[in-house]
Amino acid sequence: MTTLSPLGGPEDLRAQAGGTQPAIRIRGLSRSFGPVRALEDVSFDVPAGELTALLGENGAGKSTLLKILAGLQPPSGGSVTLFGREVDAYDPHTMLTEHSIAIVPQELSLLPDRTVAENILAGVEPGNRLFPSKRTMIRRTLELLSELELQLDPNTVVRTLDMATQQLVVVARSIARGCRVLILDEPTAMLTPAEADRLFALMAKLKAGGTTLLYVSHRMPEVFALADQIEVLRDGRHVASWRRSETTPEQAVAAMVGRELGQFTSRAELHPAADRSGSTPALAVAELSGRRHSGISFEVRPGEILGVAGLPDSGRVELLHNIFGAEKGTGGTVALSGRVYENRSPIASVAAKLAFVPGERRAQGLLTTMSVGDNIGVLTVRALSRLGLVRRGAFDRSTSERARALRVKTATIDQPITNLSGGNQQKAMLARWLAIEPTVLVLDEPTRGVDVGAKAEIYEQLFALSEGGVAMLCSSSDLPELLTITDRIAVLSEGRLVGIVDTASATEESIMTLATGAVASAA
Amino acid sequence: MTATSVLAPKASFDVRKLLHAREAGVFAALVLLFILGTVLSPNFAQSGNLLSVGQQISQIGIMAIGATFVIINGEIDLSVGSIYALAAISTGMAIAAGLAWPVAILIGLGVGAVAGLLNGLAVVLLGVPSFIVTLGSLSVFRGITLLISDGAPISLSAKQPGVAEFTLLGQGRLFGVVPMQLIIFAVIAALGVVLLSRSRLGFNTYAVGGNQEAARLVGINVKTVKLTAFVLSGLTAAIAGVLGLSFLSYVQGVTGTGLELTVISAVIIGGAALFGGSGTMWGTIIGVAFIGLLQNILNINGISSFWQTVVTGLVIVAAVAADTWQRKRKTRA
Numbered sequence: 001m002t003t004l005s006p007l008g009g010p011e012d013l014r015a016q017a018g019g020t021q022p023a024i025r026i027r028g029l030s031r032s033f034g035p036v037r038a039l040e041d042v043s044f045d046v047p048a049g050e051l052t053a054l055l056g057e058n059g060a061g062k063s064t065l066l067k068i069l070a071g072l073q074p075p076s077g078g079s080v081t082l083f084g085r086e087v088d089a090y091d092p093h094t095m096l097t098e099h100s101i102a103i104v105p106q107e108l109s110l111l112p113d114r115t116v117a118e119n120i121l122a123g124v125e126p127g128n129r130l131f132p133s134k135r136t137m138i139r140r141t142l143e144l145l146s147e148l149e150l151q152l153d154p155n156t157v158v159r160t161l162d163m164a165t166q167q168l169v170v171v172a173r174s175i176a177r178g179c180r181v182l183i184l185d186e187p188t189a190m191l192t193p194a195e196a197d198r199l200f201a202l203m204a205k206l207k208a209g210g211t212t213l214l215y216v217s218h219r220m221p222e223v224f225a226l227a228d229q230i231e232v233l234r235d236g237r238h239v240a241s242w243r244r245s246e247t248t249p250e251q252a253v254a255a256m257v258g259r260e261l262g263q264f265t266s267r268a269e270l271h272p273a274a275d276r277s278g279s280t281p282a283l284a285v286a287e288l289s290g291r292r293h294s295g296i297s298f299e300v301r302p303g304e305i306l307g308v309a310g311l312p313d314s315g316r317v318e319l320l321h322n323i324f325g326a327e328k329g330t331g332g333t334v335a336l337s338g339r340v341y342e343n344r345s346p347i348a349s350v351a352a353k354l355a356f357v358p359g360e361r362r363a364q365g366l367l368t369t370m371s372v373g374d375n376i377g378v379l380t381v382r383a384l385s386r387l388g389l390v391r392r393g394a395f396d397r398s399t400s401e402r403a404r405a406l407r408v409k410t411a412t413i414d415q416p417i418t419n420l421s422g423g424n425q426q427k428a429m430l431a432r433w434l435a436i437e438p439t440v441l442v443l444d445e446p447t448r449g450v451d452v453g454a455k456a457e458i459y460e461q462l463f464a465l466s467e468g469g470v471a472m473l474c475s476s477s478d479l480p481e482l483l484t485i486t487d488r489i490a491v492l493s494e495g496r497l498v499g500i501v502d503t504a505s506a507t508e509e510s511i512m513t514l515a516t517g518a519v520a521s522a523a
Numbered sequence: 524m525t526a527t528s529v530l531a532p533k534a535s536f537d538v539r540k541l542l543h544a545r546e547a548g549v550f551a552a553l554v555l556l557f558i559l560g561t562v563l564s565p566n567f568a569q570s571g572n573l574l575s576v577g578q579q580i581s582q583i584g585i586m587a588i589g590a591t592f593v594i595i596n597g598e599i600d601l602s603v604g605s606i607y608a609l610a611a612i613s614t615g616m617a618i619a620a621g622l623a624w625p626v627a628i629l630i631g632l633g634v635g636a637v638a639g640l641l642n643g644l645a646v647v648l649l650g651v652p653s654f655i656v657t658l659g660s661l662s663v664f665r666g667i668t669l670l671i672s673d674g675a676p677i678s679l680s681a682k683q684p685g686v687a688e689f690t691l692l693g694q695g696r697l698f699g700v701v702p703m704q705l706i707i708f709a710v711i712a713a714l715g716v717v718l719l720s721r722s723r724l725g726f727n728t729y730a731v732g733g734n735q736e737a738a739r740l741v742g743i744n745v746k747t748v749k750l751t752a753f754v755l756s757g758l759t760a761a762i763a764g765v766l767g768l769s770f771l772s773y774v775q776g777v778t779g780t781g782l783e784l785t786v787i788s789a790v791i792i793g794g795a796a797l798f799g800g801s802g803t804m805w806g807t808i809i810g811v812a813f814i815g816l817l818q819n820i821l822n823i824n825g826i827s828s829f830w831q832t833v834v835t836g837l838v839i840v841a842a843v844a845a846d847t848w849q850r851k852r853k854t855r856a
Contacts, residue, residue: 363737
């Protein structure tokens with residue numbers, strides 16, 4: 001077998017005894033965040049010139065691994081070797097220029113007000129450093145784009161392009177910097193099937209040109225159509241490694257999910273569909289419209305958990321915000337226990353016992369500079385104040401009580417909330433809202449960035465609340481989660497409600513088919 | 524990980540917590556400064572000298588109490604020096620026009636509160652960043668001050684009835700020892716401590732400053748919290764302005780120019796972060812004392828006031844650098 005590496009010295013040859021030298025060799029890689037171990041002793045190879053799929057559920061450690069490979073954070077232990085050279089400095093510049101590895105992140109980091117050419121060649125402008133030649137830039141960009149078979153005007157301002165095209169610009173930017181390894185982090189999450197096909201064509205083109213691709217996705221059909229090699233992470237550990245031909249989608253999903261699925265008893269098993277049709281809906285949404293969603297109608301009865309599924313751009317987050325009053329809608333009504341709730345706002349929702357645990361915990365949930373106790377007690381401040389002064393003793397007793405009830409693990413309630421692990425932060429968010437004794441609880445991504453143990457505790461808590469008659473609306477991108485905790489699932493696609501399915505009879509596939517619009521177009 | 528669900532309500536006085544508090548570093552620096560002052564000059568630690576320092580820092584201190592609310596909100600108020608002058612001129616003109624001095628004071632304070640309210644409304648309703656709003660109003664309020672006084676200074680004549688009583692506020696000393704200004708500062712500081720650390724408004728101030736979106740989503744009225752902070756800032760600037768008038772019996776349109784920078788410096792040295800959500804009233808009080816002592820030490824050791832400006836500037840940067848360094852070390856640990 002011939003070596004592809006131009007660097008191949010005698011030592012490398014020995015290392016390649018088993019085959020071609022890998023593009024990326026990961027050995028014993030670990031990364032901890034305080035007590036949380038995001039990655040533990042991960043070792044695998046990414047073969048050069050191939051497409052390797054990296055699979056794993058939310059919180060499996062994929063993002064951490066990618067961040068290390070992109071030089072965004074150093075590992076706590078272990079090594080990464082790229083084309084035979086061990087990485088000794090983990091920063092984005094070194095990774096890109098010395099090791100030729102680039103990442104296409106989920107949040108595209110483009111300069112929105114600059115042109116396609118400027119974005120693609122930013123940092124590697126041709127000609128004079130201070131005054132790059134516009135003409136050469138355009139020419140270079142055109143060459144590159146035609147090489148990649150992308151029909152794009154280099155003079156277009158990036159802001160005017162759609163997400164999918166922007167993504168292609170990011171790929172082109174990486175190629176312009178001469179990257180030999182390209183990492184794509186869930187690139188199809190926001191794409192329509194047609195757009196995804198365009199991306200896949202580009203990926204095939206790159207692979208044919210010798211670029212090594214590392215590709216992260218949840219979507220099995222894609223993975224099995226594209227990948228040569230499959231690596232699976234679970235709970236920070238590397239649990240499986242196959243050639244594509246050696247495995248099946250079922251086997252891969254089982255490896256991803258592992259014990260986790262078995263661990264949570266699903267709601268369908270626990271409470272075989274109670275008949276709630278007689279009661280007044282705790283939450284009734286009729287023809288509700290707003291940003292990125294329109295004409296949505298459904299009902300949630302006391303004690304019921306209704307899931308909301310859909311791709312990230314399906315409008316499900318905006319729908320939740322509209323119901324709670326966090327953002328203004330454009331039409332339709334929301335009724336709570338039969339009474340129409342007009343002029344929705346967070347302040348009014350608190351009074352109406354409509355609770356909302358937002359999905360972006362850090363940006364929308366945590367009072368970042370305050371203590372665990374203050375975070376939990378924020379909704380009791382008014383009730384526990386006298387003449388505008390907070391009764392600190394009563395406040396501390398009440399928040400301690402709430403923290404204990406939800407098993408928030410913290411040394412004291414005076415700890416900064418940011419010291420807690422994601423799971424305990426999330427339990428604190430839930431504890432906060434239980435203070436208003438909600439009749440309707442709206443949750444977005446209730447276990448995002450939460451470890452398995454805390455996840456189970458949160459599920460138990462939600463089931464207990466449902467027993468107590470709380471109606472819940474729970475949006476999640478984690479389909480196994482929705483299948484575990486809900487009674488029914490409303491599926492959104494491109495801002496429209498395309499179906500409400502009974503969880504007992506639903507599968508990940510059936511929901512995805514609805515969410516990607518495959519059924520709607522057929523019907 | 525050990526599951527320590529020890530959630531006992533905190534003891535009312537926890538030494539460790541006190542040592543870990545952010546203002547502990549500033550307090551240590553204050554103590555060092557005090558020792559340095561004592562070593563450098565025998566006159567420094569005299570009660571007479573320290574009381575005069577107290578007199579000198581009172582107006583800045585009062586303004587810093589209001590500014591702390593604004594800064595913990597994650598906002599800034601650059602217009603306090605202008606509000607100081609506007610309130611002083613308004614009060615001075617009212618007294619000169621023959622109004623009773625308590626009424627004149629109320630007019631001055633009212634003007635300050637309204638000025639603060641206008642700042643707040645522009646920030647909250649127009650959504651313009653407070654830096655820009657108050658950069659503009661710094662100029663507007665100063666201009667109005669010059670306009671209504673026609674650029675002429677106002678001197679209060681001691682012969683006019685009521686002026687003697689009025690000037691007692693700024694010039695008087697309780698039992699002939701403790702400056703009245705210092706007492707007023709102490710009272711306002713005490714109110715500030717209670718309001719920020721014990722009241723619902725204080726709680727909401729930290730919530731809004733730390734994460735405005737999260738605060739909004741738990742039903743905190745973000746607009747009210749911010750408006751209140753700007754009103755408090757305007758009001759405390761006006762109180763300081765009235766005291767300034769009382770102290771000198773004199774005010775002119777350009778009085779108080781640049782005060783905002785000293786006030787903001789004191790709050791920052793006291794440990795409040797400019798991006799909001801953290802800081803304490805005690806920190807601000809220590810920061811004010813630090814600036815006062817520093818200037819006094821430079822003064823009594825005969826160092827030119829030009830150098831004082833340089834040193835104060837360096838101290839601000841050093842204080843924030845030390846804080847940043849400490850926080851970085853903490854997150855790495």
